[in-house]
Amino acid sequence: MMLTQRLFLAGRSRLWFAGLTMSILTAPVPRLVQAQNAEPNKATLVIHSDQPGAMISRQIYGQFAEHLGRLIYEGIWVGEDSPIPNKGGLRNDVVAALKELRIPVLRWPGGCFADEYHWRDGIGPRDQRPRRPNASWGGIDTNAFGTHEFMDLCEMLGAEAYINGNLGSGSPQEMMEWLEYMTSDSDSTLARLRRQNGRDKPWKVPYFAVGNESWGCGGEMRPEYYADEYRRYAIFIKDYSGNHIQKLAVGSHDDYYGWTEVLMAQAAKYMHGLSLHYYTLPTSNWARKGSATEFGEKEWHATLVRTLRLDEFIEKHSAIMDKYDPQKRVGLMVDEWGTWYDPEPGKNMGALYQQNTLRDAVVAGINLNIFNQHADRVRMANIAQMVNVLQAMVLTDKEKMVLTPTYYVFKMYKVHQGATLIPLDLSAPEYKVDQASVPSVNASASRDIDGKLHLSIVNLDPNRSAEIITKVTGATVRTITGEVLTASVVNAMNTFDNPNAIKPAPFSSYKIQDSQVILSIPPKSVVVLELH
Ligand code: AHR
Numbered sequence: 001m002m003l004t005q006r007l008f009l010a011g012r013s014r015l016w017f018a019g020l021t022m023s024i025l026t027a028p029v030p031r032l033v034q035a036q037n038a039e040p041n042k043a044t045l046v047i048h049s050d051q052p053g054a055m056i057s058r059q060i061y062g063q064f065a066e067h068l069g070r071l072i073y074e075g076i077w078v079g080e081d082s083p084i085p086n087k088g089g090l091r092n093d094v095v096a097a098l099k100e101l102r103i104p105v106l107r108w109p110g111g112c113f114a115d116e117y118h119w120r121d122g123i124g125p126r127d128q129r130p131r132r133p134n135a136s137w138g139g140i141d142t143n144a145f146g147t148h149e150f151m152d153l154c155e156m157l158g159a160e161a162y163i164n165g166n167l168g169s170g171s172p173q174e175m176m177e178w179l180e181y182m183t184s185d186s187d188s189t190l191a192r193l194r195r196q197n198g199r200d201k202p203w204k205v206p207y208f209a210v211g212n213e214s215w216g217c218g219g220e221m222r223p224e225y226y227a228d229e230y231r232r233y234a235i236f237i238k239d240y241s242g243n244h245i246q247k248l249a250v251g252s253h254d255d256y257y258g259w260t261e262v263l264m265a266q267a268a269k270y271m272h273g274l275s276l277h278y279y280t281l282p283t284s285n286w287a288r289k290g291s292a293t294e295f296g297e298k299e300w301h302a303t304l305v306r307t308l309r310l311d312e313f314i315e316k317h318s319a320i321m322d323k324y325d326p327q328k329r330v331g332l333m334v335d336e337w338g339t340w341y342d343p344e345p346g347k348n349m350g351a352l353y354q355q356n357t358l359r360d361a362v363v364a365g366i367n368l369n370i371f372n373q374h375a376d377r378v379r380m381a382n383i384a385q386m387v388n389v390l391q392a393m394v395l396t397d398k399e400k401m402v403l404t405p406t407y408y409v410f411k412m413y414k415v416h417q418g419a420t421l422i423p424l425d426l427s428a429p430e431y432k433v434d435q436a437s438v439p440s441v442n443a444s445a446s447r448d449i450d451g452k453l454h455l456s457i458v459n460l461d462p463n464r465s466a467e468i469i470t471k472v473t474g475a476t477v478r479t480i481t482g483e484v485l486t487a488s489v490v491n492a493m494n495t496f497d498n499p500n501a502i503k504p505a506p507f508s509s510y511k512i513q514d515s516q517v518i519l520s521i522p523p524k525s526v527v528v529l530e531l532h
Contacts, residue, residue: 038463038464039464040464040465040466040467040520041428041429041431041440041441041459041461041464041465041466041467042429042466042467042469043426043427043428043429043440043441043466043467043468043469044425044426044427044468044469044470045424045425045426045427045443045468045469045470045471045519046424046425046426046470046471046472046473047422047424047445047453047455047470047471047472047473047531048422048423048424048425048473048474049422049445049447049453049472049473049474049475050473050474050475051422051423051473051474052420052421052422052447053375053376053420053421053422053423054375054376054420054421055375055418055419055420055421056371056372056375056416056417056418056419056420056421056446057331057375057378057379057380057418058104058105058417058418059104059105059160059379059380059381060368060371060372060375060378060379060380060381060416060417061101061102061103061104061368061381061410061413061414061416061417062103062104062105062106062107062159062162062335062380062381062382062383063098063101063103063105063106063107063159063382063383063385063386063393064106064107064108064111064335064336064382064383064384064385064386065106065107065108065109065385065386065387066108066109066110066111066112066113066114066137066384066385066389067109067110067111067113067117067134067137067141067145068110068111068113068134068136068137068350068351068352068385068389069137069348069350069351069352069353069388069389070351070353070387070388070389070396071385071386071387071388071389071392072109072145073141073142073144073145074388074396075091075094075386075387075388075389075394075396076090076091076094076095076145076153076386076387077089077090077091077144077145077149078090078091079144083399084398084399087156088149088152089144089145089149090149090152090153090156091396093401094387094394094396094401095153095156095157097393097394097401097403097407098157098386098393098394099156099157099158100411101393101407101410101411101414102158102414102417103157103158103159104159104160104417105159105160105161105162105206105207105380105382106150106153106154106157106159106160106161106162106382106386107162107164107207107209107335107382108150108161108162108163108164109150109163109164110136110164110212111136111164111212111336111384111385112136112137112212112213112217112218113134113136113137114164114165114166114168114209114211114212114218115166115167115168115169115170115211115212115214115217115218115219116134116135116136116166116168116169117166118166118169118170118174119146119147119166119174119178119181121143121146122143122145122146122147122149123146123147123148123181123193123194123197124197126142126143126144129142129143129144129146130143131143136217137350137351137352138348138350138351139350147178147181147182148197148198148199151182151199151203160204160206160207161203161204161205161206161207162206162207162208162209162248162335162380162382163178163182163205163207163208163209164208164209164211164212165178165208165209165210165211165233165237166211167210167211167212167214167218167219167229167230167233167250168211168212168214168217168218168219172232172233172235172236173236175208175210175233175236175237176236176237176238177190179205179208179237179238179240179243179245180238180240181193181194182194182202182203182205183202183203183204183205183239183240183241183243183245184202184240184241185201185202185240185241185242186240186241202240202241202243204243205243205245206243206244206245206246207245207246207248207273207380208237208245208246208247208248209247209248209249209250209275209335210229210230210233210234210237210247210248210249210250211226211229211230211233211250212250213250213253213277214226214229214250215250215252215253215256215259216253218250223258223259223261223262223263224262224266226250226263227262227263227266227267228266230249230250230263230267230270230271231266231267231270234247234249234267234270234271235270246272246273246331247270247271247272247273248271248272248273248274248275248333248335249263249267249270249271249273249274249275250263250274250275251263251274251275251276251277251317251332251333252275252276252277252317253276253277253278254277254278254309254313255312255313255316257316257317257320260274260317260320260321261320264320264321264323264324264325264330265324268321268324268325268330271330272329272330272331273330273331273332273333273379273380274321274330274331274332274333275332275333275334275335275336276313276314276317276332276333276334276335277334277335277336277337278309278310278313278334278336278337279336279337279338279339279340279384279390280303280306280307280310280337280338280339280340280363280367281303281306281339281340281341282295282299282302282303282306282341283302284306288342289340289341289342290302290303290341290342291341291342292339292341292342292344292354292355292356292357293344293355293357293491293493294491295359295490295491297433297462297490298433298434300359300462300490301431301433301436301438302433302436303339303359303363304362304363304366304431304438304460305436305438307339307363307366307367308366308370308438308442310334310337310367310370311370311373311374314332314334314370314374314377314378315374317332318332318374318377321377328376328377331377331378331379331380332374332377332378332379333378333379333380333381333382334371334378334380334381334382335380335381335382336382336384337367337381337382337383337384338363338364338367338383338384338385338390338391338406339354339359339360339363339390339391340352340354340384340390340391341354351388351389352385352389352390353388353389353395354390354391354392355395355493355495356391356392356395356404356405356406356493356494357405357490357491357492357493358405358485358486358487358489358490358491358492358493358502358524359490359491360391360404360405360406361405361406361408361409361485361502361526362458362460362524362525362526363391363406364383364391364405364406364409364410364526365409365413365442365456365458365526366442366458366460367381367383368381368409368410368413368416368444368456369442369443369444369456369458372416372421372444372446372456373421373444375421383406383410391406392404392406393406393407393410394407395494395496397496400496402494402495402496402499403494403499403503404493404494405485405492405493405494405502408485408502408503408504409485409526411504412456412483412485412504412526412528413456413528415446415448415452415454415528415530416444416446416454416456418448418449419446419447419448419449419454420446420447420448421444421445421446422445422446422447422453423445424443424444424445426439426441426442426443428440428441428466428468431460431461431464438460439460440459440460440461440464440466441457441458441459441460441466441468441521442457442458442460443455443456443457443458444456452530452532453472453475453530453531454528454529454530454531455470455528455529455531456526456527456528456529457519457521457526457527457528457529458525458526458527459521459522459523459524459525459527460524461523461524462490462523462524463523464523465520465521465522465523466519466520466521467518467519467520467521468518468519468520468521469516469517469518470516470517470518470519471515471516471517472517472531475531476515477512477517477531477532478512478532479512479532480507480510480512480517480519480529480530480531480532481506481507481529481530481532482506482507482527482528482529482530483504483505483506483507483527483528484504484505484506484507484509484521484522484525484526484527485502485503485504485505485525485526485527486522486523486524486525486526487501487502487524490524507527507529509521509522517531
C-alpha cells in the first residue's frame with residue numbers, strides 16, 4: 001500500500017515521572033537487523049519549487065543544555081585549571097564541534113532544573129558561589145557555570161540565548177531582576193554589579209520562558225492556574241536598553257490538548273510563543289523505555305511509529321492555536337524533543353546518559369522534516385539535549401569526545417536554516433511490521449537565500465532501498481550533490497574506541513532522465529541533497 005508522510009495512530013499520553021526513579025532494564029538482546037538485498041521501494045516525489053511556502057525559522061535547529069548529569073559540568077564546563085584544553089573554562093573540542101552546527105539558539109538552564117535555579121547563585125567570584133543540591137537530577141551544583149559562563153558559551157557558538165526562568169520556586173521580582181542584570185545598559189545597581197563581575201556591555205536575551213513543564217515538575221499546576229501565573233509574570237518581563245524579548249509560555253506535551261486550549265484562550269495575547277514537549281520512546285512506557293543500543297527491527301519500527309506521532313500532535317495543537325490566533329503570531333516552540341531510552345546498565349540513572357545510533361539519526365531526520373513542514377507555526381525547536389544527555393550531539397569521556405549520528409544529521413540539515421519551505425507531494429510504499437505501518441520515506445525541501453534547492457530524505461525501511469522518481473516543477477535539475485548517512489547495521493554508533501564508525505559520505509546514486517530525477521536512497525539512511 002502507498003502512504004503519504006502523515007500517520008495517525010492511537011496512543012497514550014505521557015505521564016510525569018520522577019527523574020531519579022529506577023527503570024526496569026530491558027530484556028534479552030534481540031537480533032540486529034542486517035541489510036538485505038531486497039527489491040527497492042518505488043516512490044514518487046513532486047517538488048513544487050514554483051510554490052514557495054513559509055520561511056523555515058533558523059531556531060528550529062536549536063539546542064537545549066540543562067544542569068543535568070554530565071552536560072554542563074564535564075561536557076561543556078571543565079574550569080580554567082583543567083588539563084582539558086579550554087577557553088575561560090569551556091572545553092575547546094566541544095565548542096569547536098558545536099560551532100560547525102551553526103546553532104541558532106540555546107535553551108538554558110533547564111528543564112526541571114530551571115524551576116529550582118536562582119540566578120544570583122551563579123554570578124560573582126566562583127570560589128564564593130554557593131554549592132546547592134540539584135534536586136531534580138541529583139548531585140551538587142557548584143554554580144561554577146552561571147549567567148556569564150552561559151553567555152560566553154552563546155557568544156562562542158554564535159547562538160542566541162534562550163533563558164528559561166524560574167516560576168516554580170522563584171518570584172516575578174527575581175525574574176525581572178535577572179533580566180535587568182543581563183540586559184540593562186543603565187547605571188542601576190544591577191547593571192553595575194554585572195560590570196563589576198566582568199561584563200561591561202549588556203547582553204541580548206531574545207527569548208525568556210516563564211517556567212518549565214508547569215503541569216509536571218514545574219509545579220503540578222492546572223492550566224487555568226498556570227495561565228493566571230503566566231499573565232502575572234509576563235508583565236514583569238521587561239525590555240531594557242533596546243533588548244527585545246520574546247516571552248514564552250509553558251505549553252503542552254504529547255496530546256494534552258486541553259492545556260493548549262486554556263492557554264490560548266486565556267493568555268495568548270501576552271505571549272510570543274507556546275512550548276510543546278514530546279519525547280520518542282521505543283515503547284511508550286516510561287518505566288521500561290527500551291535500550292539505546294540493543295534492539296532489533298521490532299524496536300526500530302516501534303520507535304519510528306512513535307516519533308512520527310509528533311506530526312499529528314503539531315497538527316492538532318496548531319489547529320487549536322489557529323482558533324485563537326489565525327494570524328499565527330504566536331509560535332509553537334517544540335523546546336524539548338528527541339529519543340529517551342533506559343539508562344545504560346551500570347550508569348547513573350539520574351544522568352540520562354545514552355548512546356546514539358543510526359536509529360537516532362533517522363529519528364532526528366524525520367523530526368526535522370516534520371518541523372520544516374510545519375514552518376508556518378513551528379518557530380523554534382530544541383533537541384534534548386546538547387551534550388552527554390538523551391539524544392546528544394556530542395558525548396565526552398574525560399578528555400575524549402565523539403560526534404554522534406545525530407550530530408551529523410544536524411550538520412547536514414543546516415542548509416534548511418532560514419530557507420523557504422518548498423511543498424512536496426510524496427507517495428511511498430508502507431513499511432510494515434506486525435500490524436503497524438509507516439511511510440517508508442519521509443522528506444522536506446527548501447530554497448535558501450542564494451536560490452539553492454535542498455532536499456532531505458529519510459529512508460525508514462532498514463531492508464529496502466527507495467527508488468524515488470522525482471519531478472521538480474518550475475526548475476530544471478542538471479546535477480545533484482549531497483551526503484548520505486547510513487551504516488550496515490541499525491545500531492551503528494561512534495564510540496570512544498571507534499569514533500568514526502558512522503559518518504556522512506558523498507551521495508552519487510542518482511540518474512537524470514528527461515525531466516525526471518531517479519534517486520536511489522539506501523535502506524535506513526538520511527540523505528541531504530542540493531539540486532542544481
Ligand atoms: O530533558 C530532560 C527533562 O525532561 C527536562 O528537565 C524536563 O523538562 C523534561 O521532562
